[in-house]
Amino acid sequence: MASTSNTGSDSIPGGDFQPYIPAQTAMREFTLRAVVIGALLGMVFGASSLYLVLKVGLTVSASIPVAVISLALFRMWSKFGGRDATILENNIVQTAGSAGESIAFGLGVTMPAIMILGFDLEITRVMLVGVLGGLLGILMMIPLRRALIVAQHGQLKYPEGTACAQVLKAGANAESRAAASVVAQAEAEAAAKRGAVAGVSAKTIFTGFGVGLAYKAMMSAFKLWKDTPEKIFGPPLKAGSISAEISPELLGVGYIIGPRISCIMMAGGALSFLLLIPLIRFFGEGMTDPVAPGTIPIGRMSPGDIHGTYILYIGAGAVAAGGIISLLRSLPTIWHGLRAGLVDLRKAAVAHTQVSRTDRDLPMSFVSGGVVALVLAILFARPLHMNLLGAILIVIFGFLFVTVSSRLTGEIGSSSNPISGMTVATLLLTCLIFLIVGWTGGGYYVTALSVGGIVCIAASNGGTTSQDLKTGFLIGGTPRFQQIAILVGATASALVLGPILLELNSAGTAYLPVAKVAPGLHAPADAEFAGSATIPARHAVTIQDTNTYRVWQKLDDAGGRQGKYLVDDSGAAVWYIDPGINPAFKGEAGVGGGRTIFEAPKAMLMSYIIKGILDAKLPWALVLFGVMISLVMELCGVSSLAFAVGVYLPISSSAPIFVGGLIRWLVDWRMRHQLREHDLDEATLAAESDKSPGVLLASGYIAGGAIAGIVIAFIAGALPTVDGDITDWARTSNPLFAGPHADWLSLLPFVALTLFLYLVGREVLLRNTPGRDGGSEAS
Numbered sequence: 001m002a003s004t005s006n007t008g009s010d011s012i013p014g015g016d017f018q019p020y021i022p023a024q025t026a027m028r029e030f031t032l033r034a035v036v037i038g039a040l041l042g043m044v045f046g047a048s049s050l051y052l053v054l055k056v057g058l059t060v061s062a063s064i065p066v067a068v069i070s071l072a073l074f075r076m077w078s079k080f081g082g083r084d085a086t087i088l089e090n091n092i093v094q095t096a097g098s099a100g101e102s103i104a105f106g107l108g109v110t111m112p113a114i115m116i117l118g119f120d121l122e123i124t125r126v127m128l129v130g131v132l133g134g135l136l137g138i139l140m141m142i143p144l145r146r147a148l149i150v151a152q153h154g155q156l157k158y159p160e161g162t163a164c165a166q167v168l169k170a171g172a173n174a175e176s177r178a179a180a181s182v183v184a185q186a187e188a189e190a191a192a193k194r195g196a197v198a199g200v201s202a203k204t205i206f207t208g209f210g211v212g213l214a215y216k217a218m219m220s221a222f223k224l225w226k227d228t229p230e231k232i233f234g235p236p237l238k239a240g241s242i243s244a245e246i247s248p249e250l251l252g253v254g255y256i257i258g259p260r261i262s263c264i265m266m267a268g269g270a271l272s273f274l275l276l277i278p279l280i281r282f283f284g285e286g287m288t289d290p291v292a293p294g295t296i297p298i299g300r301m302s303p304g305d306i307h308g309t310y311i312l313y314i315g316a317g318a319v320a321a322g323g324i325i326s327l328l329r330s331l332p333t334i335w336h337g338l339r340a341g342l343v344d345l346r347k348a349a350v351a352h353t354q355v356s357r358t359d360r361d362l363p364m365s366f367v368s369g370g371v372v373a374l375v376l377a378i379l380f381a382r383p384l385h386m387n388l389l390g391a392i393l394i395v396i397f398g399f400l401f402v403t404v405s406s407r408l409t410g411e412i413g414s415s416s417n418p419i420s421g422m423t424v425a426t427l428l429l430t431c432l433i434f435l436i437v438g439w440t441g442g443g444y445y446v447t448a449l450s451v452g453g454i455v456c457i458a459a460s461n462g463g464t465t466s467q468d469l470k471t472g473f474l475i476g477g478t479p480r481f482q483q484i485a486i487l488v489g490a491t492a493s494a495l496v497l498g499p500i501l502l503e504l505n506s507a508g509t510a511y512l513p514v515a516k517v518a519p520g521l522h523a524p525a526d527a528e529f530a531g532s533a534t535i536p537a538r539h540a541v542t543i544q545d546t547n548t549y550r551v552w553q554k555l556d557d558a559g560g561r562q563g564k565y566l567v568d569d570s571g572a573a574v575w576y577i578d579p580g581i582n583p584a585f586k587g588e589a590g591v592g593g594g595r596t597i598f599e600a601p602k603a604m605l606m607s608y609i610i611k612g613i614l615d616a617k618l619p620w621a622l623v624l625f626g627v628m629i630s631l632v633m634e635l636c637g638v639s640s641l642a643f644a645v646g647v648y649l650p651i652s653s654s655a656p657i658f659v660g661g662l663i664r665w666l667v668d669w670r671m672r673h674q675l676r677e678h679d680l681d682e683a684t685l686a687a688e689s690d691k692s693p694g695v696l697l698a699s700g701y702i703a704g705g706a707i708a709g710i711v712i713a714f715i716a717g718a719l720p721t722v723d724g725d726i727t728d729w730a731r732t733s734n735p736l737f738a739g740p741h742a743d744w745l746s747l748l749p750f751v752a753l754t755l756f757l758y759l760v761g762r763e764v765l766l767r768n769t770p771g772r773d774g775g776s777e778a779s
Contacts, residue, residue: 017153020169021088021476022181023358029088030481037073038096038485039492041066046100046493047500053108054504054581054598063164063467064703066097068209071171078173087168087176088477094164095468095482096489102419102464103134103493106457107501109420110449112581112603117445117610118555118562120530121505123498125383129450130494132374132381133457136394138486139370140402140458141465142361145479148406149469150359156410159256161470163699168475170205170696181476204693204760208700209707212248215753216708219246223730223737226746228652232303239281240274241303244655246750249705252698253412254660255757259668261412261642262654262661268318268646269654271629276314277306293612293619307650312605313619315648317626320425322641323404325634358473360480371395384450393433397426397455402462408641409463410470419463420602421648423456427606428623431613440614448610461490508580508597511535511543511566514573517585518560521573523552533566535575549574659754660698667694667761694761701757 021027045062070085070093078084085093107130115121148156172180218224230243254262284291284298291298294309301309378384379391401422430451434444465486472482514521523529529550535543549566552573556562561584566575578585582600612618629647630640646654668689689695730737736745 018181018183019358019474019476020165020172020180020184021176022179023356023476025179025476026357027088027176027179028086029478030092030485031089034085034089034092035096035485035488037070038066038093039489041069041093041097042100042489042493043496044100045097046104046497049101049104050108050497050500051504053105053602054112054501054600062101062706063094063098063160063464063471064167064699065706067091067094067164067167068171068205068703068707070094070097071167075171075173084173084175087172087475090168090171091472091475091477092481092485094168094471095477096485098464098468099134099138099461099486099490100493100497102137102460103130103457103490104497105419106130106133106423106453106460107497108600109423109602110453110456110606111501112505112598112600113449113607113610114446115505115563115579116582116600116604116607117449118553118564119446120551120553120564121502122383123502125446125450126501127495127498128377128381128383129453130457130497131491132378133454134461134490134494135487136371136374136398136454137402137458137461138465138483138490139367139374140399141406141462141469142367142483143364144403144406144466145361145469146359148403148410148466149473152410153473156407157257158410158467158470159253159412160409160702161467162474163252163256163695163702164467164471165474166696166699167205167703168471204696205700205703208252208697208760209704210700211753211756212252212701212704213708214704215248215749216705217712219749220709221712221726223726223734225734225736225749226738226742229743229746230652231743233278237274237278238285239301239303239306240278241651242273242655243650243652244659244750245650245652246656246746246753247705247709248701248753249709250653250656251660251663251750251754251757252701252705254657254662255664255694255698255761256702257412257657257661259661259665261639262657262664264639264642265412265646265649265654266651266658266661268643269649269651270646271643272307272311272315272647273303273651276311277303280306280310293608310619310622312648313622314626314629315644316421316424316428317623318630318644318647319421319626319641320428320623321627321630322633322639322644323401323408323422323425325630326404326407326641357478358476360478362480362483378454385446386450387447389433389437390430390447390451393430393451394454394458397429397451398458401426401455401459404641405459405463406466408645409466411639411642412645419456419460420605421645422459423452423606424609426455427452427609428613428618431610431618435613435616440616444614445610448614449606452606461486504598505580506536508583510578510580510583510585512576512578512585514560514565514576517576518573521560521565523554523565523567523571523573525571527552527571529567535566545575547574656750660757663754663758663761664689664694666758667692670762692761693763694757697757697760701753 042062045066049062067090070090074082074085074090107126111121111126111129114125149158169184177185219227227247228243228245230241233240281298281301287297287299290296293313294301294305296305298306375391375395378386378394379388405419405422427448430448434440434448439447465483468482468486469479471477472479530553531551532548533551534548535545547568549568552565552567554560554562554565560573561576563579563584564577565573566577567573576584581598582604583597609618626644626647630644633640633643671689671692732738736742736748
């Protein structure tokens with residue numbers, strides 16, 4: 001049972017903010033079942049996210065789906081005689097379960113680049129990068145909680161964290177509702193006076209969940225309509241394009257973050273796809289030779305080719321500059337948060353009862369000691385090939401981008417957080433420093449990638465942790481327990497994702513005869529060999545080769561592709577090992593039969609950057625163009641970081657977010673019209689908007705679309721034949737998926753999805769809002 005003392009007053013962080021569960025309330029929270037279930041769900045979501053990032057380079061936030069599943073599991077358990085979970089237990093589940101997605105993204109973006117660069121992908125290296133990066137990001141986020149979550153409560157929305165809190169409150173059990181704060185109970189009473197019941201909010205969320213799940217399944221699994229309609233313009237705006245990934249989760253994210261940030265992001269996308277790409281095509285149309293870093297003439301490039309070849313570098317420069325500017329602006333707030341964290345050292349001798357439950361973090365002694373221990377582990381772990389300079393860079397860039405990631409997550413959410421852009425910036429700066437000190441060539445590729453991988457995971461997990469801490473701040477969770485839960489969840493996920501990554505690669509690996517791919521290739525006399533190997537059992541029966549060969553890691557393209565070869569005793573290369581992740585011969589199944597391959601687009605970009613700098617081939621002009629874009633936006637008084645995100649991301653990602661923001665603007669305009677007689681200030685209006693049915697439905701859209709995407713990824717991997725048959729049918733028989741009118745016909749379901757969001761969102765009712773006479777009214 002929860003116990004509440006209403007005498008006295010705890011210091012409530014965030015000004016007068018009162019969480020759902022008061023700080024004075026003692027309630028079941030950090031339980032073994034909550035941590036175990038959260039860790040298991042984190043592994044599942046991490047594995048699915050790893051599959052997605054290897055396929056398309058994207059993931060979605062796992063917090064809300066994990067929260068929804070947690071509510072459903074414990075509610076089902078209670079129907080069989082078990083004990084239902086409190087809202088704080090469900091919060092621990094989603095906290096522990098959210099770490100897997102962020103670690104999966106970091107591993108999928110960086111580690112495959114090691115293979116692309118011609119090195120062996122060792123299991124110990126992958127697991128170390130996952131564990132060390134995940135823990136480092138969490139530890140660095142802990143002292144920033146007060147500065148970014150508490151002090152910036154009114155400014156940084158943390159959309160997924162806020163939505164997750166709404167999910168947990170809507171699904172709270174009777175025990176949690178009874179222990180809710182006076183403010184929360186007053187809102188519930190006001191809703192009851194309007195004829196609403198406690199289950200209405202939960203019904204709205206789960207309706208959105210069902211709609212999002214069904215919509216995404218029909219679109220992506222059954223191919224009933226095209227998922228990314230596109231229009232490519234002709235002259236005079238030749239190569240300009242507009243497209244939209246019409247998914248429910250991105251529409252929901254746009255609604256939650258609101259019109260301002262979504263419009264700034266869309267402006268960045270418009271600059272890329274409606275100005276820069278047509279401009280590049282205009283000036284490069286008549287060129288017969290490729291323009292570096294491109295490998296084909298610009299006149300033969302599609303808008304996507306131009307974006308991948310040139311705009312990504314511009315966007316990376318813009319994101320790096322915007323992140324540094326954001327960090328400089330945040331220094332006073334960050335210093336305040338660090339100073340408040342250092343006060344914890346002095347509080348160690350004070351009884352816990354003198355510190356509010358909702359303001360208890362892990363002590364700074366634990367945080368600082370943990371960071372030192374992780375740095376030592378990074379420095380002395382042999383598989384990482386790390387040196388002292390690399391370890392120092394990890395600490396510096398880790399703190400920089402954990403801070404930037406948390407602030408950016410607060411503005412635009414986890415799903416749109418350009419962690420890969422921060423990783424690009426990390427690799428740019430790391431490789432530049434290596435270049436200055438003379439560390440060039442293949443020997444330093446792995447060191448640079450290890451730095452980038454750990455920082456990428458730290459930044460990704462820092463953003464995820466801040467979302468979780470925002471959820472806990474809103475519902476009244478104990479920060480210390482959440483921080484322990486995500487440390488456990490991150491470690492568990494990192495330990496399983498390494499083997500999964502290697503297995504996904506191994507399952508798609510093919511052994512190709514060198515006579516077909518590099519005839520006459522021999523290893524040089526001074527070549528170094530990485531041990532010996534035989535053809536694996538899964539290929540040996542078909543290949544019928546039981547010989548033992550030496551393993552040669554070829555690091556250049558002279559005489560044949562770089563990569564791993566099996567060489568006989570005479571030095572002649574016999575077999576080329578074509579990996580399943582970013583294979584060199586995508587149309588070649590090899591002697592070993594069919595294969596499932598992964599493009600790993602982000603990892604390919606990382607490999608380009610490392611080779612470009614350390615081999616002196618990086619297009620610095622493009623990077624500096626991006627830096628100038630961010631500086632111009634800052635001079636115009638516009639948030640350069642949000643704009644840079646739009647420049648970096650495909651416009652197909654920004655467009656549905658923009659639509660969601662426009663729907664939020666329409667709903668807010670209607671709300672202001674309805675409530676104009678009450679003379680409410682902007683803060684109260686914003687609070688009412690955040691509690692509107694539209695936010696709850698958008699939260700359901702995000703959860704339903706995310707879970708559908710994960711299930712679809714599993715089906716596509718487990719049943720490739722079925723997925724292929726459905727795709728073939730859609731291409732030949734479904735006019736909404738393929739054909740001359742598919743692009744505009746596929747918008748019809750998205751219009752229906754958007755219209756439903758508006759119709760639900762506009763039902764904004766005043767909840768216990770003071771009227772002009774100072775009384776309490778409900779309309």
